[in-house]
Amino acid sequence: MPFAGFLASQGRFSVGWLGFFGAVGCVVGSIPAYYLGLYGGRPLIEKYGKWVLLSPHDLDLADRLFQKHGEPVVFVGRLLPVIRTFIAFPAGVSAMPMGRFVLYTFAGSLPWCLGLAWIGRRLGDHWVVLGKYFHRFDAVIGAAILVAVALYVWRHLKHRHA
Numbered sequence: 396m397p398f399a400g401f402l403a404s405q406g407r408f409s410v411g412w413l414g415f416f417g418a419v420g421c422v423v424g425s426i427p428a429y430y431l432g433l434y435g436g437r438p439l440i441e442k443y444g445k446w447v448l449l450s451p452h453d454l455d456l457a458d459r460l461f462q463k464h465g466e467p468v469v470f471v472g473r474l475l476p477v478i479r480t481f482i483a484f485p486a487g488v489s490a491m492p493m494g495r496f497v498l499y500t501f502a503g504s505l506p507w508c509l510g511l512a513w514i515g516r517r518l519g520d521h522w523v524v525l526g527k528y529f530h531r532f533d534a535v536i537g538a539a540i541l542v543a544v545a546l547y548v549w550r551h552l553k554h555r556h557a
Contacts, residue, residue: 396508400515410512417508421473422500425483429496432487440488461489466499473503 399413431439440454460468469491472482486496 396511397515400512401518403516404519410516413512414505414509418501418504421504422497425500428483429487432484436488457485461485465489465491466495469499470503473500474507
């Protein structure tokens with residue numbers, strides 16, 4: 396989306412349309428995960444969840460969260476990095492109605508896509524110059540991801556032994 400926003404600064408696209416079509420893409424891309432959750436559901440996670448360190452406790456927590464706040468969870472989840480990628484599966488597991496899932500996925504994805512496109516547009520002619528600075532953060536971002544994964548694994552292995 397930021398690169399598309401850069402192209403908008405060149406007059407090739409409109410930020411509004413980029414946000415709209417980006418949100419549509421988020422909806423279309425989320426539908427397979429939603430259906431995997433809907434038809435595979437909890438039995439799929441109970442059978443294979445241990446391989447990605449999902450415990451029955453995690454499943455119960457997700458179920459309660461979706462039963463109590465389903466639509467807002469999808470909307471807010473779409474605004475959060477990383478979580479936005481995985482929120483469709485639990486929405487399917489909880490059997491959220493497809494129409495509501497699409498609506499809240501689109502509504503939560505639109506500001507995200509608009510924001511990223513707007514940032515790219517604002518960078519405009521500075522895109523090439525700023526690119527070399529962005530790459531300096533690659534190692535920091537990679538390290539942060541590794542630390543987060545290590546903490547996740549440690550937490551689940553600790554609870555598994557308890």
